[in-house]
Structure formats: structure tokens, C-alpha cells
Amino acid sequence: MTKNNLLKILLSAFLLFSLFAATACGKESLKLPHFYLSAELSGDEIKGKSVYKFVNDTDNAFSEVKFNLYANAYREGAKYKPYRTTDSQKVFGGEISYGGTEITGVTVNGEKADYVICGEDENVLSVKTGEIFPNESAEIAIVFKTKIPRAALKLGINGDRINLADFYPSPCAVINGEFKECIYNEFGDPYINAALNCVFELTVPSSYTVAAFSNPVSARETDGKITYRYELDGARDIALCASENFSVAVKEQGGVEIKYYYEGDGEQAEKGLSLAADCIKFFSEQFGAYPFKTFSVVETDLNAGGMELSALCFVDVNADEEQKRNAIIHETAHEWWYAAVGGDEVNCAWQDEGLAEYSVYLYLSENGFESEASDVIEGAKSAYKSFFELKDLLSGNADTSMNRPLTSFSGKYEYINIAYNKGLLCFKGYEDAIGRARSITNLKKYYKKYLFKIASPEDMYGCLGLKEHFTSYADGKVII
Numbered sequence: 001m002t003k004n005n006l007l008k009i010l011l012s013a014f015l016l017f018s019l020f021a022a023t024a025c026g027k028e029s030l031k032l033p034h035f036y037l038s039a040e041l042s043g044d045e046i047k048g049k050s051v052y053k054f055v056n057d058t059d060n061a062f063s064e065v066k067f068n069l070y071a072n073a074y075r076e077g078a079k080y081k082p083y084r085t086t087d088s089q090k091v092f093g094g095e096i097s098y099g100g101t102e103i104t105g106v107t108v109n110g111e112k113a114d115y116v117i118c119g120e121d122e123n124v125l126s127v128k129t130g131e132i133f134p135n136e137s138a139e140i141a142i143v144f145k146t147k148i149p150r151a152a153l154k155l156g157i158n159g160d161r162i163n164l165a166d167f168y169p170s171p172c173a174v175i176n177g178e179f180k181e182c183i184y185n186e187f188g189d190p191y192i193n194a195a196l197n198c199v200f201e202l203t204v205p206s207s208y209t210v211a212a213f214s215n216p217v218s219a220r221e222t223d224g225k226i227t228y229r230y231e232l233d234g235a236r237d238i239a240l241c242a243s244e245n246f247s248v249a250v251k252e253q254g255g256v257e258i259k260y261y262y263e264g265d266g267e268q269a270e271k272g273l274s275l276a277a278d279c280i281k282f283f284s285e286q287f288g289a290y291p292f293k294t295f296s297v298v299e300t301d302l303n304a305g306g307m308e309l310s311a312l313c314f315v316d317v318n319a320d321e322e323q324k325r326n327a328i329i330h331e332t333a334h335e336w337w338y339a340a341v342g343g344d345e346v347n348c349a350w351q352d353e354g355l356a357e358y359s360v361y362l363y364l365s366e367n368g369f370e371s372e373a374s375d376v377i378e379g380a381k382s383a384y385k386s387f388f389e390l391k392d393l394l395s396g397n398a399d400t401s402m403n404r405p406l407t408s409f410s411g412k413y414e415y416i417n418i419a420y421n422k423g424l425l426c427f428k429g430y431e432d433a434i435g436r437a438r439s440i441t442n443l444k445k446y447y448k449k450y451l452f453k454i455a456s457p458e459d460m461y462g463c464l465g466l467k468e469h470f471t472s473y474a475d476g477k478v479i480i
């Protein structure tokens, strides 16, 4: 044996060990890239600076690093808007209001760098980095300012409440050696976000109460402004909601601090808080421990009804009690199936939506709401059947495939029937085939293996088994 061969063997043993350590032990040994963001909110603008440490863990060299500019979907003239035109009245309540991001400076490793705004709809920032070879890294700093529209959207001001998601340049995830560019859409969640170790410093007027992805680790107050520092390892997004009039209800649940931000009715907030805490307990028992220290639910203005974020979710303040309840269960489930186990929500939305819906079904059936649980299944079946007419299904004229981009759906109802209803029926069919206990055991394995990673449908079938079952649903072959 030559020395070189011995070295190779030692090296592969080391790599194998590292890989094993990373997958077997989860969070502690999983090294995620660092992302730092500082931002100041003032009026209808948030401006700031991000610093991203890009590590090239692929086999290719890169000469550019890309970021999604989600806020550009909110700009005037956007091709892919964040709302349906038919919802304009609900979203704006009157005059249409626009947002958008402006990039004012970029450096790479401290040197001024060139960049272009590109993508199909000015949705991507490409920073010219010079060659970054495998195992090399680059530190990319971006100065930006984002205009916040007056709108009931993920990014929007509504009276005293300010929703701040989508507001900063978000590093494009690298999958199979390619930066994944996300095109916005008028429904769905158009994200493919990698998990990052995030530090977020936010300056707001001192009068604001802020809901974010962690408790602040520090707060510094000067001249009527306060700067909070938040830290979260494994965050797929940085978002917040701020208001001068928020009250907060708090409850501890198995070492996790659950918070409920609301204005007005404290009794209803207590119910929402208890439900969120119950869900954190139940899903932790079923799928694996909740991966963060806090979870916050915020009642705010949101056309979409509910929105999942890392360790945080928004629930539409104008929804009725039942809608809020359903949204809280569904969005809490997304902490496992979006925040913890990531996916390609642009092209395979059914994966996390189907699992979130299946988790709701499990919660209902195991917590004394059995008949409601079976109503959820029957409701999904009948909505799907009434949307897709049988003759179209039999003749092959209906596209019931599931792995396709958000923009390919004919509208919101087709999307809901495929991603939510058919997604739910697919996971319920899986449970019917192998039994609930095994279904939960396999989901536990899936959660552990892909915690803070991005799982493709193939990765998921690999973990859960019954690949033919899943592909027959995903390829549109099953007739429901």
C-alpha cells in the first residue's frame, strides 16, 4: 500500500466519520453558515446591512453569489405580485401601495464589489465575488433599504401593526451546485431557504413591542430608540412584527417559552396561547423535540390567513375563532415541516403543506376531536373531487401532478387542492398503508435526518419508504 493510498483511506474514514457525526447527532455538530443582519425601522422604511459568510461546500467553483430579493415582488410593475388582484380590496383597503428593495452598496471580503439585479422579475441580486473554489469562503456585505407597503401582506404596515418578513436580501440556497432563485407568486410560500446561524440587531422606536424569532439577548436604549440583539441557530428567515399596542401572553411548555402577541381580547389570546403550547408539546412527542427555545404567535393583518416563519408565525387578526384555531395548529406544525425540515416550497409545496395538514389531522384525532379529524379528511376528499371533474381525471385532461412550480397552477383553488388537500390525502394514504404508529416512527426518522437541511421529495421517500405510493400521488396517477 502506498502512502498516498493510506492517506486517501484515512481521509475518507475521516469524511465518513464527519458525515456520520453530522447526521447522527443533529444540531450540535451541524455547521451552518453565519448570517448577520442589522436593520433600523423608521416610518415606512427599513434600512440595514447584512453580512453573509458563504462557504462553498460543493465541487464547483463559483464567481458569483446570489440573494433573493423577495421585497421586489411588492414593487410597482412587478410581474409576480404577492397577492391576487381579486384580493386588492382586502389587502390594501383602498389605494394600492408599493414596496421594494434598493441595494446601495456591496463588498466582498471588505472590498467594494460589482453586482447586478437580475432574475426573471428583478427578484435576484447577483454579487460578483471572484472565484470561490471548493472549501473556500467569502464574506459578502450588502447595504440595502426596503420600502414597506401599506398592505395586509407578509411585508406591510396596517395601522399600528408592522409585518416585516421578506425585507432583506436572503441568501439563495445552493442545491446540486446551483443557486436556487425564487420567483414570487400570488399564493403559496415562494421560498427555498437554507437554515443559517443568524444574529439580528434591530433598532426601533422604544415605544414598540417586537415579536421576533427569539428573546432578545441584549437591549440598548438611546434617544427614544431601542436596539435589540436576537440570535437563532438554524433560522430559515428573519422576520418580525412590531406594534405600539401589543400585549403579550406567555406560557412555558417543556422548556420552550410560548408567546402570544395580540391587541384587545385577552381571554381569546389565552386560548390561542394554550393551543400553541399544546401543539408544541404534541408535535414534540410525535416527531422530535421542538428545535428552538421560544415560539411566538402574532395576531396581525394578513391576507393569507396564516404564515409560518422560524420560531414565529403570523395569524390573521381578522379571522374568526375557528379559523384562528386551525391556523395556529397548522402554522405550529410548520415549525417541524418548514422551519426544521426545509423543502423546495416553490416546486414541491405539497411536501410541507401536506405534512402540516397531516399533523393537524393527527393533533385532532389524538386530542379528543376524532370526528373533526375524519371531517378534515372527508372535506379534503370532497373539495378535491369537486374541483377536478371525474371526466377530466379519467381522460387525463386534469393536471393533478404535485411537483410543479407555484406559477404553473391555474389559480389559488387548484393550488389548495393539490398542495393541501391532495397532500393531506397522500400522507393519510401512507398512514392507512403502514399504520399510524409506523407512520409517526418514520416521520421521526425523517425529522432527525433532515433537521436544518433541505429535503427533496426523493429524500423524503428514501426515509419514509413506500416510494411508489408517493410517486403515484406526485405524478398525478392516483384517482381520488
Ligand SMILES: [Zn+2]
Pocket: 308, 330, 334, 352, 353, 356
Ligand atoms: Zn401551510
